[in-house]
Amino acid sequence: MTIKLKLILIFSVTLLMTLIATLASNYSAQLNTEQLNISKNRHLSYVIAKEFSKTSSDLTKLSRTYVATGEQRYWDAYWDIVKWRNGDIPRPDYVNKELYRASVKKQSDIMKELNFSTNEFALLAQAGQLSNDLIATETQSMETIRDAKVIPGSFQPKSGENYKTFALRILYDLNYHGEISKIMTPVDKFIAELDSRTAANLQTITDRVTYWLNLSFVFQMIVVLLIIATMILIIKAIFQPLMRIVHSMEDISEGEADLNSRIAVEGKNELAALAKSFNKFIANLQVLVQEVGSSVESIEDESKQLYGTAKKTDQAIGTQQSAIIQVSSATEEMVMTVQHIAKNASQAAQAALASNSLALRGQEQGNYAIKSIKELSEEILSASNVIQEVGESSNTITKVLDVIRGIAEQTNLLALNAAIEAARAGEQGRGFSVVADEVRMLAQRTQSAITEIQTMISTLQENSDIAIDVMNRSQKKVVSCVEKSTIAFTSFTEIRESIDAISNMNTLIATASDQQIHSVGEINQNILEIQARVEQTANGAEEIASSSDSLAKLSGQLSSTIGLFQSKKAAC
Numbered sequence: 376m377t378i379k380l381k382l383i384l385i386f387s388v389t390l391l392m393t394l395i396a397t398l399a400s401n402y403s404a405q406l407n408t409e410q411l412n413i414s415k416n417r418h419l420s421y422v423i424a425k426e427f428s429k430t431s432s433d434l435t436k437l438s439r440t441y442v443a444t445g446e447q448r449y450w451d452a453y454w455d456i457v458k459w460r461n462g463d464i465p466r467p468d469y470v471n472k473e474l475y476r477a478s479v480k481k482q483s484d485i486m487k488e489l490n491f492s493t494n495e496f497a498l499l500a501q502a503g504q505l506s507n508d509l510i511a512t513e514t515q516s517m518e519t520i521r522d523a524k525v526i527p528g529s530f531q532p533k534s535g536e537n538y539k540t541f542a543l544r545i546l547y548d549l550n551y552h553g554e555i556s557k558i559m560t561p562v563d564k565f566i567a568e569l570d571s572r573t574a575a576n577l578q579t580i581t582d583r584v585t586y587w588l589n590l591s592f593v594f595q596m597i598v599v600l601l602i603i604a605t606m607i608l609i610i611k612a613i614f615q616p617l618m619r620i621v622h623s624m625e626d627i628s629e630g631e632a633d634l635n636s637r638i639a640v641e642g643k644n645e646l647a648a649l650a651k652s653f654n655k656f657i658a659n660l661q662v663l664v665q666e667v668g669s670s671v672e673s674i675e676d677e678s679k680q681l682y683g684t685a686k687k688t689d690q691a692i693g694t695q696q697s698a699i700i701q702v703s704s705a706t707e708e709m710v711m712t713v714q715h716i717a718k719n720a721s722q723a724a725q726a727a728l729a730s731n732s733l734a735l736r737g738q739e740q741g742n743y744a745i746k747s748i749k750e751l752s753e754e755i756l757s758a759s760n761v762i763q764e765v766g767e768s769s770n771t772i773t774k775v776l777d778v779i780r781g782i783a784e785q786t787n788l789l790a791l792n793a794a795i796e797a798a799r800a801g802e803q804g805r806g807f808s809v810v811a812d813e814v815r816m817l818a819q820r821t822q823s824a825i826t827e828i829q830t831m832i833s834t835l836q837e838n839s840d841i842a843i844d845v846m847n848r849s850q851k852k853v854v855s856c857v858e859k860s861t862i863a864f865t866s867f868t869e870i871r872e873s874i875d876a877i878s879n880m881n882t883l884i885a886t887a888s889d890q891q892i893h894s895v896g897e898i899n900q901n902i903l904e905i906q907a908r909v910e911q912t913a914n915g916a917e918e919i920a921s922s923s924d925s926l927a928k929l930s931g932q933l934s935s936t937i938g939l940f941q942s943k944k945a946a947c
Contacts, residue, residue: 499562
């Protein structure tokens with residue numbers, strides 16, 4: 376049987392025992408929880424039974440105290456107990472917190488939840504019925520005190536007995552004490568039977584818990600024993616043979632490196648297979664050492680030849696690097712020259728564009744000037760016509776003034792004649808004389824104004840003639856200016872055409888220069904790449920030379936190392 380199969384078998388049995396022990400422990404834990412629940416149920420059952428007994432006793436005390444004192448608080452306390460026992464109001468805060476404290480719950484319903492037996496419920500029902508009968512007696516007594524008269528009920532007053540004596544008697548006589556004893560008899564039986572039943576249940580569950588705990592302990596001990604057995608098996612079947620193999624390997628590695636020695640093979644397990652594989656590895660290593668030994672000498676000779684070739688290659692590459700550096704320098708200078716040409720061509724193109732813009736602006740200004748001069752000529756001609764019309768109108772005004780002057784002279788003569796006639800009339804013609812003087816003065820003023828207007832019109836006519844002459848001369852100059860402006864406009868057009876030609880030529884030069892820069896840049900980039908490749912080749916040649924030297928040294932060291940092995944061919 377192999378070690379693997381043995382370990383699998385032991386581990387499987389151990390796992391099975393562990394699983395069984397775990398299940399037993401879990402089941403015992405569940406039984407323990409059930410045991411706790413039974414103990415708790417037993418305690419609560421005892422508490423609710425004591426609660427029933429105590430409330431019955433409290434009802435007796437409260438009813439007697441109320442009958443004796445008549446205080447309302449005892450009445451209220453009595454009926455509070457009756458109500459919360461019947462589930463009409465919340466249970467008080469002083470009851471057990473796990474028995475529905477401050478909750479509305481009937482006392483008999485709580486007993487049902489605690490799983491009382493049929494006989495126990497019968498005893499409680501008997502006690503409850505007796506308690507209700509006793510409550511009826513207590514109610515009759517308390518209502519008698521409250522109403523201050525005998526209340527009809529189960530009991531009747533004796534002859535000559537007042538209501539107070541009656542109420543006290545029915546709560547303290549032998550009949551009442553007998554009823555109390557009747558109530559306590561089934562209660563005591565109930566408690567005794569409850570204690571017996573819950574004790575039996577608790578003992579049963581305790582026995583089951585003990586059984587499963589013991590069973591779990593047994594399986595756990597089996598698991599421990601299996602683990603110990605597994606450790607012993609591992610030591611005997613694995614570690615001891617393995618240590619023998621390790622010692623054999625140490626003998627091979629720390630001795631004289633005798634590759635002819637082999638490990639002894641015992642058994643048919645995994646360690647025996649390991650020993651066989653190691654012996655096969657030693658045999659292969661022995662063959663490898665022999666082959667390496669025969670190849671080391673030829674490698675050493677080849678490495679020396681490779682070292683010489685690498686040195687010659689390094690020298691040739693050094694010469695090539697110098698030539699490439701010179702070509703690269705010349706290319707960089709050519710790039711700078713072409714860039715300078717392109718820069719100047721670009722500046723010339725920009726200047727031509729600026730000149731073209733100025734010529735275009737001058738052409739636009741010339742067009743505007745010609746248009747303005749033509750408009751000015753038309754306005755001068757229009758103004759000359761207006762001035763001529765003004766001169767003609769002034770002649771008409773002169774004629775009208777001559778007519779007005781004649782009228783004013785006649786008016787003046789008439790006013791003079793009127794004044795003479797008024798003077799002849801004497802005192803009667805004095806008013807008329809005043810009017811005649813006024814008319815004569817107006818006629819004189821009219822003549823004076825006409826003279827001034829005529830003078831102004833004469834001056835206006837003279838100025839109009841001068842303005843017409845100036846307008847005519849200005850119009851001739853404007854026509855001459857238009858002709859010269861047209862010639863200047865034609866010159867601007869020719870200048871723009873020349874500037875466009877220069878700009879196009881500069882653009883072509885700049886484009887060609889850029890293309891040349893790009894081409895030269897590519898050439899320079901290729902030269903740089905060639906230079907980088909040459910440098911890499913030079914570095915590679917140096918590394919080859921260094922590696923060849925190192926290879927020669929390593930070949931010598933390998934030859935010395937192989938000499939340490941005793942690689943005489945041996946049978947496996």
